[in-house]
Amino acid sequence: MDLSGAERIVIIGAGQAAAQACASLRLFGFQGSITLIGEEAALPYQRPPLSKAYMKGELAEERLYFKPAAWYEDQNIDTVLSVRATNIDRSAQTVALEHGGSVTYDILIITTGSRPRALPVDGADLEGVFDLRDLADVERIRPRMIAGKKLVIVGAGYIGLEAAAVARQLGLEVTVLEMEDRVLARVTSPTMSSFFETEHTRQGAVIKTGARLASLSGSDGKVTKAVLADGTVIDADIVLVGIGILPNVELAEEAGIACSNGILTDRDARTNDPQIFAAGDCAARPLVHYGRKGRLESVHNAIEQGKLAAAAIVGKPRPAEDCPWFWSDQYDLKLQIAGLSQDYDETVLRGDPETRKFAVFYLQNGKLIAVDAVNSPPEFLASKKMIMTGARLAPETLSDTSKSMKEIAAAAV
Amino acid sequence: MAKIIYVDHEGTERAIEATNGESVMEAAIKNSIPGIDADCGGACACATCHVYVDEAFLDKTGTAEDMEQSMLDFAENVQSNSRLSCQISVSDALDGLKVTTPESQH
Numbered sequence: 001m002d003l004s005g006a007e008r009i010v011i012i013g014a015g016q017a018a019a020q021a022c023a024s025l026r027l028f029g030f031q032g033s034i035t036l037i038g039e040e041a042a043l044p045y046q047r048p049p050l051s052k053a054y055m056k057g058e059l060a061e062e063r064l065y066f067k068p069a070a071w072y073e074d075q076n077i078d079t080v081l082s083v084r085a086t087n088i089d090r091s092a093q094t095v096a097l098e099h100g101g102s103v104t105y106d107i108l109i110i111t112t113g114s115r116p117r118a119l120p121v122d123g124a125d126l127e128g129v130f131d132l133r134d135l136a137d138v139e140r141i142r143p144r145m146i147a148g149k150k151l152v153i154v155g156a157g158y159i160g161l162e163a164a165a166v167a168r169q170l171g172l173e174v175t176v177l178e179m180e181d182r183v184l185a186r187v188t189s190p191t192m193s194s195f196f197e198t199e200h201t202r203q204g205a206v207i208k209t210g211a212r213l214a215s216l217s218g219s220d221g222k223v224t225k226a227v228l229a230d231g232t233v234i235d236a237d238i239v240l241v242g243i244g245i246l247p248n249v250e251l252a253e254e255a256g257i258a259c260s261n262g263i264l265t266d267r268d269a270r271t272n273d274p275q276i277f278a279a280g281d282c283a284a285r286p287l288v289h290y291g292r293k294g295r296l297e298s299v300h301n302a303i304e305q306g307k308l309a310a311a312a313i314v315g316k317p318r319p320a321e322d323c324p325w326f327w328s329d330q331y332d333l334k335l336q337i338a339g340l341s342q343d344y345d346e347t348v349l350r351g352d353p354e355t356r357k358f359a360v361f362y363l364q365n366g367k368l369i370a371v372d373a374v375n376s377p378p379e380f381l382a383s384k385k386m387i388m389t390g391a392r393l394a395p396e397t398l399s400d401t402s403k404s405m406k407e408i409a410a411a412a413v
Numbered sequence: 414m415a416k417i418i419y420v421d422h423e424g425t426e427r428a429i430e431a432t433n434g435e436s437v438m439e440a441a442i443k444n445s446i447p448g449i450d451a452d453c454g455g456a457c458a459c460a461t462c463h464v465y466v467d468e469a470f471l472d473k474t475g476t477a478e479d480m481e482q483s484m485l486d487f488a489e490n491v492q493s494n495s496r497l498s499c500q501i502s503v504s505d506a507l508d509g510l511k512v513t514t515p516e517s518q519h
Contacts, residue, residue, distance in 0.1 A: 027447070046454045063435065063455075068443055303452050322519065327458040334480065336458055377480060381460065381487035406486070 001274035003313050006106035007032035010095055012085045012251065013111035014038025016047065016299060017280030019066040020306025021109050026075050028314040035078045035103050037085050037095065042135050043069060048299060050138050051162040052329045056169060057142070064135070088255035090273060107275050109309055110263060112248035114281035114297065119154060119241045123216030128223040129239040132159055144238050147171030152226045152236040154213055156183035158328045160242035161196060164205050165330040174205040175234050177226065181210050188341065191360050192372050195353045196330070203331060247282045247295060260284060262295035267321070268312035269305045277312070279305035288321050289388060290340055290369070300325045323387045325380075332356075336380035339370030339387045348395040350379060359383075366392045378405035386412050415508040419446045419464075422516040431503040437512060438462040438498035448514030455499040460484040461518040462498040463491075467511035474501050474510070490515055 009025065011018045014036050022034055022044075038044070045064040053059040062068075072079050080097070087096040088110075094102040116131035118124065130141050145151075151167045153160045156178035167174045178185070182193035183200075197207050212229035216239060226234045249259045258264045258272040262284030269277045269285065280302040284295045300322060307319050326337040333356065344362035351358030359379035362370040368391050371383035382405035386393070391412040398408065417440055418428045431440035441449045441462075450461035457480055466474050471494060477485060481500045485491055498512065 023445070027445075048454065048456065052456075063439065066442070067445075071443070071445065299453060320519070325459070327453065327456060329456065334456075334458065375480070377460075377483040378487065381484065385487075 002315075003107060003275070004315055006313065008035070008104060008106045009033065009109065009313070010035045010037065010103050010105035010107075011109045011111060012037050012088075012095060013113055013248070013280070013282070014040065014042075014044050014079070014081065015111060015113045015280060016044065016066070016302035017111040017113075017306040018109070019044035020303045021111065021279060021310050022072075022075070022077050023067070024307045024310030025313065026077075028310055028316055030310070030314050032106075033076070033078065035080060035105075036072075037080045037083055037097070037103070039082065039084045040134060040136065041082045043067070043072065043079060043081070045135060046299075047133075048327075050135065051132055051159050052166065055138055055142065055145070055163065056166045061135075085251060088251055088257075088276075090255055090276070093275070105275075107277070107313055110252055110257075110271075110276065110278040110282060111280045111302075111306070112251060112282045114245035114247050116241065117244045117246055119213075119216075119243065121213055121215045123218065123223065124241070126216055126218045126223040126239075127221050128218070128237065129216060129241065131241050132163060133245070141238070141240070145170050145172060148173070149237040150235050151175070151238045151240065152177065152234055153240045153242060154226075155241065155243040156180075156185075156207065156209070157187065157242055157244065158184070160240065161200065161330055162328060163240050163242065164200055165203070168200075168203045168205050169331070175226075175236075176200065176205055176207045177211040177213055177228070177234075178207070178209045179212055183207060183209065188372055189344070189347050189360055189362070191347060191349060191353070192374075195358075195374070199331065199333065199356075245281065245297060247284075249282055252276075252278065252282075264293070265305070267308070268318060269309035270312060277309040279309050287324070287340065289323055289390075290343075294340070296324055298324065298326050323384045325384060334375055336373045336377065337370070338373075338380055338384040339368075341370035341372070344369060346395065348398045350399050351376065351401060361393075361398045363393070363395070366394075368393050368398075382406065382409040385409060415503050415505060415510065417441075417503070417507065418509070418511040419448070420511060420513040421448045422514060426511075431507075433504050435503050436499045437464070437501040437503060437507075437510070440503060441498065446514075448518070449498060450518040451499060453499075457481060457484065457497060457500060460488050460497060463488045463515055463518060464496055464498045464512040465492055465515070466494045466496050466501075467513075468494060470507065470510050473506050488515075489517060
């Protein structure tokens with residue numbers, strides 16, 4: 001569909017994908033109006049530091065923002081903040097706002113992101129129990145991150161473990177509860193899980209796997225205890241919940257836009273309505289290196305889909321799609337992940353986890369599909385390229401540390 | 414404060430005033446300098462803020478640490494004056510710093 005006559009773009013959701021779409025649209029020469037609707041009070045900001053450097057107090061708030069307020073004015077981008085969009089009317093091409101009024105679009109971009117999965121136990125609403133998703137969450141949590149306080153983290157995913165690392169570095173007593181039999185169970189291999197569990201234990205955090213939270217209890221409305229299904233009681237001054245996120249697809253679904261664990265898009269971030277695009281955590285997109293559709297919760301994905309949508313809207317050639325990538329900072333460990341490892345049938349270890357510098361490669365039928373690299377940028381960057389070319393590698397080649405990753409990549413077919 | 418001059422791969426210069434403590438990458442992003450992607454936002458995780466530092470400033474910007482150097486090893490068209498701009502912190506000493514951006518960050 002030719003969108004070249006479009007004059008009014010409305011973006012619902014003001015996170016990373018939205019910020020990227022704004023920047024790319026202007027960079028690509030779109031001169032019409034852009035209205036950015038966000039339910040948070042803040043202009044678009046980076047979320048990754050919220051569970052890392054920002055939580056620790058090492059990064060000033062102003063450094064979280066992608067662009068200063070003046071940029072939106074200069075670029076003639078109308079920001080409508082602290083306002084929820086409540087309805088999309090596709091025939092009238094309008095978006096209704098919660099306090100009344102609506103905005104009209106020629107093109108709509110849905111970047112509504114995701115929300116934390118709610119903790120399904122009694123006591124989840126006690127004071128002192130927090131999600132970790134927004135700037136406002138961290139503002140509430142940070143004053144309580146005081147040395148000696150007892151922190152219970154529910155969920156040993158990346159957010160939970162990053163928060164655990166920050167809390168240990170600030171001197172809190174930390175217990176991490178994980179339902180599965182290992183940390184990071186949904187996202188990585190047993191080798192990596194075991195490494196991170198050992199590391200957190202060495203740093204003084206208590207990791208309880210196979211731990212089913214039964215309830216939270218407290219006094220005077222404040223949380224004081226976490227109670228496990230086996231009867232174990234753990235004292236808690238603060239509870240952080242990190243048990244996954246859910247895509248915010250309701251607005252799209254109610255408007256009849258096709259969704260299936262995310263708003264379904266094509267390679268250009270376009271939904272089944274040619275005038276509506278979706279990008280970021282809320283979108284389920286073609287994963288071109290894996291031959292399937294999927295939803296990615298990552299910076300790379302938000303940036304890339306923001307760019308893809310902008311390019312399609314202005315009629316530019318589609319930008320190249322990168323191999324998915326992620327990172328996590330815990331203590332002095334930098335974990336860099338390239339690719340999607342879910343469907344692996346073989347893992348290869350390169351280096352020695354004891355040295356805190358190693359990588360685990362994931363192969364499927366001999367083809368490299370992902371890597372988890374700890375303090376090992378060459379393994380990460382070389383793999384990123386090799387995954388995109390569909391390289392086949394022998395396990396003994398990948399594990400051979402006498403050869404550099406440059407040499408291995410150069411010889412890969 | 415320091416004046417930083419960004420030169421794109423076609424030779425166009427753009428000068429901005431950067432604040433002490435922010436990185437050369439952050440100053441570029443806030444001022445919409447083209448040619449620097451900085452996908453990871455400064456976590457030294459992505460190698461998409463590669464710049465070439467003007468030879469006259471190499472002693473003032475210092476040298477890349479191990480992590481940064483090993484990221485740079487995999488960037489395209491790396492030279493001896495290549496740095497990741499997220500790892501260069503702005504200070505008065507860098508006033509007048511000139512950095513050139515490569516044709517592509519990917």
